[in-house]
Amino acid sequence: MQLPWRQCARLSTLKARRKATVGDGRRGVATSGQENTNKLRNMALMAHIDSGKTTLTESILLKSSYLSSAGSVDTGSTTTDFLPAERERGITIQSASVPVRWKDWTFNLIDTPGHADFGMEVESASRVVDGAVVLIDSVEGVEAQTKGVWRQLDRYGVKARMMFLNKLDRAGASVHSSLMSILAHRLHPRPVMLTLPVASFDTQDYLQGEPGIQGVVDLVNWNIHKWDEKGKSTKHSLPTDVEELSSGTLLPSDHPLLPHLLPARTSLLENVSMCSEDFMETLLDLPSSPSAYLTVQPSTIIPHLRAATIRSDLLPVLCGSAFKHIGTELVMDYVGALFPSPLDVDASPPKPTDPLRMLAWKVWWDERKGWMTFVRVYSGTLTRQSVLYNTSSHEKERVSKLLLLYGSDAKEVDSLPFGSVGVLVGLRYTRTGDTLVANQQAAKAQCMRDIVPPPPVMTASVLPRSHADLQPVEAALQALVRTDPSVRVETNEGQILAHGLGALHLEIVEGRLRDEWNVNFEFGARRVSYREGFGSAVVSPVPTSWLMEHGGKQIEATVELSIRPLEPDEQGDPVWNGNLIVNKDDQPLVLSESAPTQHDAWGHIARGISTALSSSPHTSLVMTHLHVKVHSFDHPRDAPPVVLAGATARILRDWLRKAGMGPIFEPYIKLKVNVYEDSMGKIVKDITEHGGEILDLASGSMDLEGDDEVGGYPSDALFVPPESLSPSSMASSDHTTALRRSIHAIAPLSRMLDFSNRLRALSGGHGVFEMENAGFRPVAEDRRLEILKEIGRA
16 A cells, blocks of 8 residues: 655645635634524535436435435425426426424525526525535536536625535446546536545455445545445444554455545645645644544544635535435535534624514415515514515515425424525515515615526417406416516517526426416417617617606606617626616616616616617517617606606617617527437537537537636646546446547527437437527528518518
8 A cells, every 4th residue: 555655845835835826815714603593504405407406305304304214206205396397207396495403503405406497496596505515426427507506606606515426326427537527627626525435345346347335435534434235324433543544444455445545535634734724734743654644633624624615715525325325414414514604604794683684585386375485584583473675676565474494394483583594474575586674774775686587598479268368377477477587478469478498497387377377378389589689770869858748747858878789798787688788887777676666767767778678679579789878867856757767768769760670689509419429420410400510529528618618627636536436437438438429519599499309319319418508699691581580570
C-alpha cells in the first residue's frame, strides 16, 4: 500500500493555493439565536428526471420513522407524488414540501420535478430554500436538467449544495465517471468525496465486474457502514493506524478499496484546509507520521467543512442507492451538519421583535381545503387568524388555518416562526411570488424578490363545448394560472389560448381542468408560440399625447417613448417576454402580476406597455426583442394616473403599426440524442430535414451546452476514485460506450413535436433524447411565409 507523506513544503504550497483561490470578506456562520431556528434546514431535492429524487424522499421518510414502509414510484404509492397524473405517469409534476425530524434537526424538505416542462415548480422552490441536494444517476452522469436546476439555484443565490451519486446498484454505474462529469460540465471546481462506495465486501465480485453496493465508507467520521441482505446496516470504526488499516480487519487485505482510503481522506482534509486558515494550522501542527491524517477528529473537521459548504467553496459529494436505502442516513446527517440554518444565510438575521414578513412561493387548490398558499417566514412569527397585507396586490388577507403538509396529509399548527415553511388556508388574492406583511405600515419596505416564470413555448386553443361552458372554463383557467404562473392565458380574436412550457405541460393542464375543475371543453391542436420583432420601416414622429374622456370632460395624457430593436449583446427580460423596458434613468421597469395602486403612475405605464406588446397590430403575435424607453409622462392633476395606461398602450401601438411588420421569431430547442452507431446516420438526416443544425457528434455523455463551454475544470488536487471501485462500469464499457453515440443539435421546436415517434421508428426503439429551451430565434423568409400562412396572416 503506497502511503502519501505529508511534508511542510507540500502544505506550504497548499497554503499559497488557498490564498490565491479564496477571497476575504466572507460572512461567518451563525452560532447564536433561537435553538429551533439553528436546527432548521430548508432544503430541496433536485435533479434530472428519473434520477431518484422521489425515491430518496421516500427513503428519508422511512429512515426518519415517518413511514413504516417506503412507497414506490412504480406502484404509485409515494408520499409526495399523490396527484393522479403523477401516479399514473410515474413522474413528479408539482413540488411537495414535507417537514422531517432527524436527530435534533428539522428539515423542510421539498421534492421537486425533474422534467423541464415543470421548471416553474423548481423555480419557486429555489427561491425559498437555503440548500439543495442535487442527485446524479451514476450511470448517466450529469444530464440536461441537472445543469438546468444548477442554473436556477445560481439565479436565486442558493450557495450550499451537495451531490448524491445515486443508483450505484445498477450495472454500468461509475463514481469515477460521475465525478468527472461534474468537472467536465463545470458545475463546481472543487467537488470533494465525503463517502466512498463499497460495491462488495468480496474481492471476487470486483474481479467479475458484479454491479452493486453493499457499504459506504464515511471519510469524515472515518467509519464504514455495511448493509446485509435484509437491508439492515451496521457501523464499524476504521483503524487510525496505517498498518492496522491495511491488515484486512474490516476489508480483505486484497480488497481494491484499501489502497485508496488514505489518499481519499488526505485529499478531503487538504481541500478543506485550502478554505480555512485555522484548519490548515491544525494540519501543520500534526506529527510527521503516515497515520497523522487518520487521527483528525470529525468534530475538528466539520465546522470548517460546513463553513466552506455554506460559502460554496467546496461541493460535498456522497454516494449510495436510494432504492436500497443505502447512504440515506448519511445524506440526512450531512444535510444537518453542513447546510445553513435560516440564521446563516441572512446578512443581518432578524430580531424576534421584527415585524412579520413572508413570501408566497406556491399556490395550490384543494377541493376540500380550498386555496392553499405555501409560504416561507422571513421575519416575525405568524399565528392563526392573523390579518395580513399583500404588498403585491395591495389587498388585506385573513388566515383561517396554518398547516404543515406531509404530501397530501395536513397537520394543523398554532404558529409558524421565523424560518418556517408552511401552508396558509383562506387567502383569496395571493399569487406565487407575492410578499405578505403584518400591516400596511410594514408594506413600506420593499417587496421581496419575485419568482419569474420561464417563458412559454407552446400553445393550445381551449374550446368550450357550449356557450354555457364559457364562463366556467374561463374561471377554471384563471384559477389554474394562479396555481401555475408558467401557464399563460389570453383571448385572441375571441379564441382562448393557453400557453405552456411544452407538450407534456399542456397535457397536464388539460387533465387538471377536467379532473380538478370539472369543466367541459376541448383542446385544439398544439402549436408553438411564435413572436414578432420590431419593424424596419422609417417611422415619422408619432404623437406623444392621447385625448380621452374622463369624468365628463376631455383630458390629455402625454407619454414620450423611444423604441428600437435589441442589440445582439443586449439581454431581454423574461418578465417582459424578451423585451427590455426601461425608464428615463435606464432602470428596468417593474411589471407586477397584480393591478397597480391608484397613485402608482409607473405601474400604470408598465401595464399599458404590456398590453401593447402582448399583441402585434400586424400578426396578433407577442412582440419580442424590443428596447422601449419611457422618457417622460404627464397627465392633468385632477385625473388619476390610470389614464396613463390607456395613453401608453395607444401611443406604443401607433409606433408598432407605423414601423411595419418585423421579423418573426420561433422557439428553438437544444437536442441531445443517444443512439447506437448503426442508426446515427438516419437520425442526423431526419434532424437536418426538419430544419435542425448538427452541432457535434460525440461518443459518451456531453452536455447540451457543451459547445458553449471552454473545457471543464481540472481534477488536480482532487481525489477522483478510479474506475476499478465501480466494477460493473468496467465490464459494461466494452459493449455500451463503444457503440453508442451522442448527436447534439439545435432545431425549431415546431418541427420536433413528433420527434419521439420518429426516433423510435428510426432507432428500433433504442434511441433516447433530451431537449431544453434554446430561446427564440428569427426565421428565414421562406419559413416566415409558412408561419404567416399557419396563423392566417398571409
